[in-house]
Amino acid sequence: MAEPDAGRRGGFPGRLRNRIVIRIAVLVAALATVLGISTYALVAGALDAAEERDAARRGASIETALEEDHDDTLAALRRALVASGSLATFAAVVVAWLIARAVTAPLEGVAHAATRIASGDLGVRMAASDDRDLARIAASFNRMADTLHGRIERESRFAADVSHELRSPMTTLVNAVSVLQHRRDQLSDDGREALDLLAGDVDRLQRVIADLTEMSKHDAGTFRPDARLVSAGAAVRDALRRRGREGLLRVDAAAGAASVVVDPRVVDRILHTLLENADAYGGGAAAVVLEASDDGVRVHVDDDGPGVPEDERERIFDRFARGVHGERRATADGSGLGLALARQNACSLGGRLDVDDRPGGGARFTLTLPRADAAV
Amino acid sequence: MATSIPQNAQLLVVEDDERIRASLRLALADEGYAVQGVPDAQSALDRLSQVDPDLILLDVLLPGMDGLDLCRTIRRTSAVPIIMLTARDDSHDVVAGLEAGADDYVTKPYNVKELAARIRSLLRRTQGLLEDGGRARTIGDLDIRLDEGVVRRGGVDVGLTRTEFRLLSELLSHERKVLSRDQLLERVWGYDYYGDVRVVDAHIRRLRAKVEDDPAEPRLVLTVRGLGYRLDPGG
Numbered sequence: 001m002a003e004p005d006a007g008r009r010g011g012f013p014g015r016l017r018n019r020i021v022i023r024i025a026v027l028v029a030a031l032a033t034v035l036g037i038s039t040y041a042l043v044a045g046a047l048d049a050a051e052e053r054d055a056a057r058r059g060a061s062i063e064t065a066l067e068e069d070h071d072d073t074l075a076a077l078r079r080a081l082v083a084s085g086s087l088a089t090f091a092a093v094v095v096a097w098l099i100a101r102a103v104t105a106p107l108e109g110v111a112h113a114a115t116r117i118a119s120g121d122l123g124v125r126m127a128a129s130d131d132r133d134l135a136r137i138a139a140s141f142n143r144m145a146d147t148l149h150g151r152i153e154r155e156s157r158f159a160a161d162v163s164h165e166l167r168s169p170m171t172t173l174v175n176a177v178s179v180l181q182h183r184r185d186q187l188s189d190d191g192r193e194a195l196d197l198l199a200g201d202v203d204r205l206q207r208v209i210a211d212l213t214e215m216s217k218h219d220a221g222t223f224r225p226d227a228r229l230v231s232a233g234a235a236v237r238d239a240l241r242r243r244g245r246e247g248l249l250r251v252d253a254a255a256g257a258a259s260v261v262v263d264p265r266v267v268d269r270i271l272h273t274l275l276e277n278a279d280a281y282g283g284g285a286a287a288v289v290l291e292a293s294d295d296g297v298r299v300h301v302d303d304d305g306p307g308v309p310e311d312e313r314e315r316i317f318d319r320f321a322r323g324v325h326g327e328r329r330a331t332a333d334g335s336g337l338g339l340a341l342a343r344q345n346a347c348s349l350g351g352r353l354d355v356d357d358r359p360g361g362g363a364r365f366t367l368t369l370p371r372a373d374a375a376v
Numbered sequence: 377m378a379t380s381i382p383q384n385a386q387l388l389v390v391e392d393d394e395r396i397r398a399s400l401r402l403a404l405a406d407e408g409y410a411v412q413g414v415p416d417a418q419s420a421l422d423r424l425s426q427v428d429p430d431l432i433l434l435d436v437l438l439p440g441m442d443g444l445d446l447c448r449t450i451r452r453t454s455a456v457p458i459i460m461l462t463a464r465d466d467s468h469d470v471v472a473g474l475e476a477g478a479d480d481y482v483t484k485p486y487n488v489k490e491l492a493a494r495i496r497s498l499l500r501r502t503q504g505l506l507e508d509g510g511r512a513r514t515i516g517d518l519d520i521r522l523d524e525g526v527v528r529r530g531g532v533d534v535g536l537t538r539t540e541f542r543l544l545s546e547l548l549s550h551e552r553k554v555l556s557r558d559q560l561l562e563r564v565w566g567y568d569y570y571g572d573v574r575v576v577d578a579h580i581r582r583l584r585a586k587v588e589d590d591p592a593e594p595r596l597v598l599t600v601r602g603l604g605y606r607l608d609p610g611g
Contacts, residue, residue, distance in 0.1 A: 167463050168393050170485035175399035178488045182406045206485055226573060229602065 013104040013111050020100035021093060028092035032085035043077055106134040110141060122149045153220075160216035163209045170209055173202050204335070211337040215319070218344045225263035225348050229372055232260045232297040236290055239268040245275060248285055254292035259372040262349045267369070270353065271301070273342040274365045278303040282363055296351065299367040302358045313355050317343045385499055388429040389413040390420045390446065391461065392438050400433070403488035409495070417441035417449075424450065431457045431495060434478070436469055444476040451477035455537045457498045461486070474578035479539040480565060481575070497566030498539070513548065515596065515609045518587060520548065527587060534586045539564065543579050544587070547597065547607035556604035580605060 047070040054066055109126055116124045125145060126138035177199050184192055217223040233256035240246045271288075278285035282303025289300040308316060315321055320336040339353075346353035351369040358364035387409050391397045397413035404411045412429070414420045416438055432450070436443040447458055460473035460481040473481050479498055482491055513520040519528040525541050527534050536544065542564045547555060555563075557573040564579075565571060580599075584591040598606045 164463060167484040168396060172393075172395040172399045174485050174487045175396075175403040179399070179402045179406060206487075209485070 013107040016107070017097075017100040017104045020103070021096045024096035024100075025089060025093045029085070029089040032088045036081035036085045040074075040077060040081055044074055047074065106131065106137070110137060113141065113145075117145060117148070122152060156216055156219040159212055160220065163212040163216065166205075166209050170202075170206055174206060177202050208335040208337070211335040211341055215337055215341055215344070218341075218348065223348055225266050225345075227261050227263050227349070229259055229261050230264055232256070232258045232299075232369060233290060235260070235262065235264045235267045236271065236288065236299055238264065239271040240288060242268070243272070243275065245285065245288070248288045249290065250287055251290040252292060255290045255297050258292055258297045260297055260369045261372050262351075262369055266345050266349055267367075270342045270345050270367055271299070273338040274301040274367070277339060277365070278305070278363075281305050286358075286362060293368070296368055296370040299369070300358075301365045301367075302362055304362045307357055307361065307363045308355050316355065317353070384408070384410050385430040385495075386427065387411045387431050387433060387495070388420065388423060388427075389433045390415075390417070390438065390443070391433070391435040392416060393435075400488070400491075404492065404495075407488060407492040407495075409492075415439075417443075417446040420446060421449065424454075429456065430499060431459065433459050433461055433491075435461045436473060437463065444472055447473065447476040447478055451537070455535070457538055459491075459494055459498065470572070471574060471578060474575060475581075477537065477582070479537065481572075493566075500566070513609075518596075520544070529587075536583070536586060540579060540583045540586070543576075543583055544597075544607075547605060548609075551607045551609055554600045554603045554606045560605065576605075 051067055051070060106129070113124050113126050122145070125142045129135045129138055177195075180187075180195050181199060184195060187195060214223070233251055237246060237249060240249055275285050278301060282305030284303065285301055286304045287300075287302045289298075289302065291298050291300070317339050319340045321339070343353040346367055349369060351367060353368075354366050356364050356366060385408075387404060389397055389400055389411055391400070391413065392415050394415065397415070401411040401413055412423065412427070414423055417440055420432075434443045434447055438446065441449075443460065447460070450456065450458065458478045460470075460478040461484060462469045462473060462481055463484050464470075470481055480494055482494055512522060517529055518534075519531075521527070522545055525536075525538065527536050527541070527544065543560065546560060546563050557576045558571075560576050561567045561571040561573065565575060580597060581591075584594050584597055588594045588596055595610065596608060598608050600606050
């Protein structure tokens with residue numbers, strides 16, 4: 001990813017500016033050298049010829065005062081040429097730098113805006129300009145940014161709209177199934193089997209819709225966790241107690257006392273997903289370990305399963321991820337979005353979610369929550 | 377649990393989607409409620425002029441007058457418990473519904489178990505008032521009749537809904553002590569787990585608007601920053 005200020009520190013326009021300056025400086029220095037040397041050679045040749053004529057006229061080849069005079073003149077000329085050449089090169093560097101700055105300054109704006117867009121700030125646009133050429137660049141740049149922004153927005157709104165449109169029929173389905181379940185005893189065996197299939201998939205569909213809705217809120221940046229100061233130990237214990245899994249919890253003393261600023265409902269959602277994932281792939285959660293660390297409080301959800309191969313450890317957090325053998329991970333959470341959403345939720349709390357090997361075998365999913373004093 | 381459900385409580389469902397209305401009627405009947413359904417605000421008001429339901433389920437998006445306006449209209453004359461049925465749980469719909477006077481909300485697609493739990497809790501809470509029996513308090517110019525579920529100022533009923541009244545009496549029974557928003561959600565709304573604290577905040581705002589001299593400068597129902605709310609009877 002590009003760093004936000006690349007445009008200012010040695011990035012694209014900065015380097016271009018330096019290149020312009022160096023080239024002009026080298027060119028002027030070379031020109032001055034050639035000019036100096038040829039001037040010197042010309043003058044020295046002319047003086048030599050004068051000396052020879054003088055010597056021929058006198059018919060003697062002894063050193064004359066004129067020769068000494070000429071040596072002094074040439075020395076002075078050398079000094080003057082070196083001085084003016086250096087001065088010309090220096091002046092060229094200054095002038096070239098000023099010109100290069102004027103040329104690249106507008107590009108700096110482009111580079112800066114592009115960098116900010118790349119880092120996710122889609123609302124950035126270039127300011128209008130009096131300069132005709134620059135105005136054209138700015139206009140096409142802004143058009144491109146508009147198109148990009150619009151497309152990204154449409155895409156995330158589409159997911160939200162789809163899940164929203166599905167909510168009404170879903171409500172009917174869920175309630176109608178519940179009415180049928182109430183009358184399960186009145187059905188034949190086949191009828192009961194069909195009802196169970198129906199109920200199971202209505203349930204799954206409901207979760208896909210709920211997860212899609214939540215995901216699109218994350219994508220649109222409208223997900224707002226309701227953060228409050230809670231004890232890390234209490235938040236995790238509550239989530240486990242709700243599911244009758246309190247017995248899994250191991251807490252080190254420092255972690256139990258640590259406070260975190262989180263939305264406990266979001267922590268609950270994450271742990272729910274991790275426990276379900278452990279049930280589906282790891283033969284059930286073996287332990288939930290709460291420990292203090294340098295970067296905050298860590299919640300490990302351990303299982304006794306085969307673990308997650310190293311090259312899959314990022315991929316399992318992808319949306320609708322499939323395993324190496326192509327099996328759907330969707331069976332774990334019913335929607336295929338569970339782990340992706342859990343990671344996104346962890347990020348929304350200022351924390352992170354990773355998977356590693358559990359010491360002694362199995363997988364270890366680790367939710368890291370920033371301490372209250374470290375939280376922004 | 378079944379014993380605490382009032383026998384044959386009458387519910388009015390205002391929902392324009394005919395299929396949702398029908399499925400809700402069947403499913404809620406299994407939970408012991410008699411449901412009448414109407415498709416829009418006008419038929420709801422007509423029905424309300426004839427019958428007096430124990431609780432109203434109100435869809436936010438209705439053709440013509442929307443659920444929010446209908447809620448405000450009903451609130452002008454009635455303290456009947458209202459649950460908003462919203463399609464989105466983002467701020468706007470939920471807060472607007474609560475500001476309009478709803479007691480609680482559920483998000484589509486709600487299942488009937490969840491909805492029945494909300495209904496049960498609301499009905500129990502509004503009926504529980506009578507059990508407090510025979511107590512009255514006077515704070516400043518407020519006359520709080522716990523037995524009647526009424527608060528009067530200078531002899532005039534300030535018109536609290538049942539939930540607002542429950543909230544006030546919960547704060548009153550712990551006067552001067554801070555109750556967190558989660559505690560209030562649990563005690564007044566019956567959420568057994570972290571609920572949506574915006575529900576509490578909206579009700580506190582509505583309560584202040586009715587019992588405070590200056591709702592912008594509350595002197596009775598106080599916010600304790602970062603902790604919750606506290607009732608200060610003064611003097």
